Amino acid sequence: MLLECDTCSAVVKAEVLISYVDENPYDWVDSTQYTFCKCPQCHSPILASQEYGMSAGEIDWSSPIKIYPANLFYINPVIPFKILDSLKECIQCYKSGSFTATVIMCRRTLEGFCIEKGVKEKNLDRAIKKLKEEGAINE
Ligand SMILES: [Zn+2]
Known part of the structure; x- marks a missing residue:
């Protein structure tokens, strides 16, 4: 799983340690997968989430979004x-x-x-x- 390691300041192929799917009991498509990884270079922990849904014409997990360590920068989505x-x-x-x-x-x-x-x-x-x-x- 490709994720950005803050310690290495690089995108790394993170080693997946464990995943957990938080299923929505009423709509499975509205589920979230959390994956706990570690950087293969510095061994820093990285937690990512993925949403289930349409991606490139198929129903699949979205690209992973790093949620820990939190991004230093928050970009408001309404910025032109x-x-x-x-x-x-x-x-x-x-x-x-x-x-x-x-x-x-x-x-x-x-x-x-x-x-x-x-x-x-x-x-x-x-x-x-x-x-x-x-x-x-x-x-
Ligand atoms: Zn690293």
Whole structure:
């Protein structure tokens, strides 16, 4: 099972130790499988979940989602697509230790947010102040 190991900062083929299916007694398709794994390189524990349902035209378990250790970053699913790309790239830069690139992508994400909110100030500092004046953001 391919999962991201936070300790190794890499996607690893996690060794499955045990799985448990939490079956919905009224609708089996609405079941969740929890799989406890360990990283083959550093032996850190990893817990993943999978939902049962349609995947690529077939009913099967979804791709595993790591639930422990919890992700450092939570991305709100309603973030507009263009901002989401910048934010994901920002997080990737951070995880890979490219901190200058992280700052650049943070700025790009903030600029995208300003544009999304209709603020067209070229200076980011002034754009953020305008967002605050308009109540789009708080302290
Ligand atoms: Zn590891």
